Amino acid sequence: MLRNDVAMVEVPQSQRPGQTAIYRNPKSYHALDHRNSRNLYTLYDVFEHSVKKWPNNPFLGTCVNGAYQWQTFKQVAELRVGSGLMTLLEKNGIKKTTALGIYSINRPEWVITAEICNAYKMASVALYDTLGPDAAAYILNHSEIDAVVAAKVAIPNLLKVAHKVPKLKVIVSMDSLNDECSDITRQWAKDRNIILVDWNELEVLGRKYPKAHEPAGQEDIACICYTSGTTGDPKGALLSHK
Incomplete structure (x- = not known):
């Protein structure tokens, strides 16, 4: 008899040597439920749905002096950093990555x-x-x-290994590059033939040259998740939007 008052249940005979058992929601005990009543098939669909349904709800917060400062779904959606990145690549003759x-x-x-990756059909790769x-x-x-x-x-x-990565052409700093130390970093990047800009520069460029979204499909790769490579080279797991 399955209980519906618990968050998850163990699937019988799913444990393997060196692995835990598989746990599922009681409602999807026998098989995963792929029904989709909201027509949300990609990570892009999920975000856009949230923007429309909860535009003024807090979405991303940063803790500053013990208190969170929030950006709403709408505020994040109205950023044009993605357009700025697409424009930057285009203006420098770099095919969209x-x-x-x-x-x-x-x-x-x-x-x-x-x-941004979801909106412009790119896979994200975390380092x-x-x-x-x-x-x-x-x-x-x-x-x-x-x-x-x-x-x-x-x-x-990144700049230390740039000579080993000939395809790397652009680095975007999440933080401002408006200080004397950053001038040195910009020159270092220039010496490596790498374009270095910061987040605010992309935002300005994106508002000047807005680009329509090119969202991925459900079978497209959403991210490549790499292992740490402690026993040989890192291995990349391909995770689709589906």
């Missing part, structure tokens, strides 16, 4: 960059601090990345 790197800890710009420089270079090459959106502190790591 099929995968976009994200190199940062959790923050609103991380999620917004993932939504993280535990990666060594060789593993980072391997992932960038393996996923054929042209552009990376990164926290400012991560940019030196």
